[in-house]
Amino acid sequence: MVATLLQLLARRLVVSIPILLLVCALLFAILRVLPVDIAAMSMPPTATIAEIEAKRREMGLDQPLPQQFLIWLEDAAHGRFGRSIQLRRDAGSLVADTLPATIELAVAAMVIATVLGLGGGLLLFHVRGTKLEIVGEVASTVLLSIPEFLWALFLLFIFGVALHLLPFTGRLPPEFVRPNVTGFLLLDTFLVWRPDMFWAAVKHMILPACALGLAFSPAIMRVLRSSLLDVYQEDFIAQLRLRGLSEGRILIGHALKNAILPTLTLMGVQFGFLFSGTLLVEVIYSYPGMGNLMVDAVRNADLPIIQAVGLTYCIVVLLITIVVDCLYLVLNPKLRAR
């Protein structure tokens, strides 16, 4: 199986290269089409036209577009995205500084979405054919229609303002100074062995992670339920019943294993969406992640940051796709046999 897995990995990595190049080209083209003068915007308002022209030459913006693209591509391959127009800092290092917070949040949200999605899917399946089925259908439809930023506001007002149960600004309360080892706060609090800070960080993460998780769980619920319904149409379920297996064992031990595969594919796709869903949630919860950085960059037409963040999103989504493909291979014996 390891050989098959490595083969798949190699294949996927090779396929990723043209995808990445295509995304780079699109990103470059779209941002060049925008009516924004990057050279002028990266200079103080008082800059003269001569100074702006000098800056334009320095940035290579006087070159033909294909030449500009090649320069940009070479720089991007070395992690050089230029200086942020707004923050006057290297865009690549800004993204590197903020990426861990977003990854941490997205992973926590995915765990919540998975638990709720799988739990909810099983529950929906369990109540099939009863009066509760319609309630479940309506509830999952309502959940599906609420976007993550609305969840963010709901949860903030319910658990933060009305019930005073959870904090909702930033990642730590004021009394803690953040340890900076890896940038992954939960990990860092462990590395410096501060369980109190770890718990404080977890509490700060609950609401944003739930907002994202709740928004993405209904799709998992519904796909799992319909997959289970499909699996229960198969002959082997009846055979398992004839063998006297309990419904619980059939569901958890056999049906779920088969139904989980399409759900897993969906979860991979969802994780990509969830990652981009952090944009507004991070702004609402003052979370110092890449989404928050991106919203500001878009507002200020800060092209170096937009390009760096856009490319990072693309790489993350590609990586997730590869991981999901590998998991699919591990879980699906039919694929291994091919």
Place this chain on the structure above:
Amino acid sequence: MRGVTGARAPMTLEIRRRAFLRMLALGAAGVAVRAESAAAADTDSVTIAWPNDIPTWDPNQRFSPDSQPIFKMVFDQPISQDPQLRLVPHLMKSWELAPDALSMQVELRDDAVFHNGDSVTTEDFRYTFFERVKSGSRLDTANSWKKVQEIEIHSPTKATMRFSDATPTAPQWMAFLGSYVVPKKYLESVGVEGFVKKPVGSGPYRLVDYELNSRMIFERNDRYWGPKPKIARVTIQIVKDPSARIAAIQSGQVDLTVNVPVREALRFQQEAGFAGELNPMTRVVLLQVRNDLAFADDNVRLAAHHAIDKEALSKAFYGGAAVALSVPATPGTPGYLADFQFKHDPNRAKELLAKSGFGPDKPAKIGFASTNGQFPSDYDIARAIVQMWKRVGIEANLEVIEYGKYFELNRGSKLPEATLYSWENSTGDPEMFAGNLLNPKLPFSAWKDMAVGDKVVALMNVANYDRRIAGYKALNKFAVETGATIPLLQSVQTLVRKKGLTYTKYGNGWVLPQSMAWS
């Protein structure tokens, strides 16, 4: 098989109701820990929800009016302002501008030290206001101090600034945007990249933690030369979303916040334990106008001004707290003219338009730009103005622009006839109002006609204070009467705080943690 899947199968993994309730109770107990800052009030610390992060920790690099109160915690300016906006000594014990405004003698305090223990000397002063601005580092202060020809050092505390042209507002600029003294030795040893990661100033607070777009934590600088702040620890949470800022103060997670919607500030006035404030500040909301295109016609520009009901705008969007302005200066500042009024007069607007052959049936067509979200209710104000204009016979095509695009469009002469604009001037000096807004040579002015421009440029070199102020008063009146600018409102800062937290109100809207105390 359908019969099997359709029927409800017996469930062996049954969740018993009692067990479920027990689980729920345990879960609730797990999270039933109140938010930290909502707990018992800590009188030695303050948490503030602030709407924007700072652009950089190099205070000379970017002009950002909203960041000034934060910079003033960590860094010191040579001259500061009192709550009435008068210039007061700060790092400078004294200063004396020469009668020709071509030089300024300065004397620094001898007891000021940077957070790293180095003394603040004239070497640092020279580095900040001369060496750095001439080094080509593209600092915003390179523009404000471009006239500095040399700073002669006489001793660690005494120096003379020499200017290439008369610089009558040098003392005002010492208290304005970007003018913070930075430590030469430290900055040169760590470089700008190192400095912005670990900034060192001589201000009343030290920065102890900073997370981009999230929060900053400050601790009191116990070696501060000036009055020791009463609050030992200040946390500034960057909360960009206004609803989240409201939620943060309402829940008790922060002690003070600013820039909330006006209706929310008014609501908090009725809430027990909170104070909601609408504080007029030295920021003007105005229309920057061009002197060409459809606005080449004086009648159209003046009609556009007469058509606007500023009082109605103030009532609708600022709860009536924003003062209607007739000149580009705010009440109480030197360039303000209390006895001059440009009237809201729709009939006069119609008459003026009729003189040029326009009217409701044959409207004058203009372009109009506005930001959306740059300052409270900006786009809504623009839409209301479009309606007011429509009634008298001006048809405006409203477009939204990003604030950062204003300069680019203005540089390329691509701005429309009118642009809704907000202008901050914490000093209150008229040079930083009309002097910048109407100077055709600067990127802020959309008005390029030299009849007004020559007057502005001449005033830049008037050394005598009284003559300079009188000149700006006359200029303000002239500019409004010729339609070179359309001032609208004095901007209002909204603020909500816990009632027990007091602070000193500044006329320019500074909210300084060093002035805060718990009562």
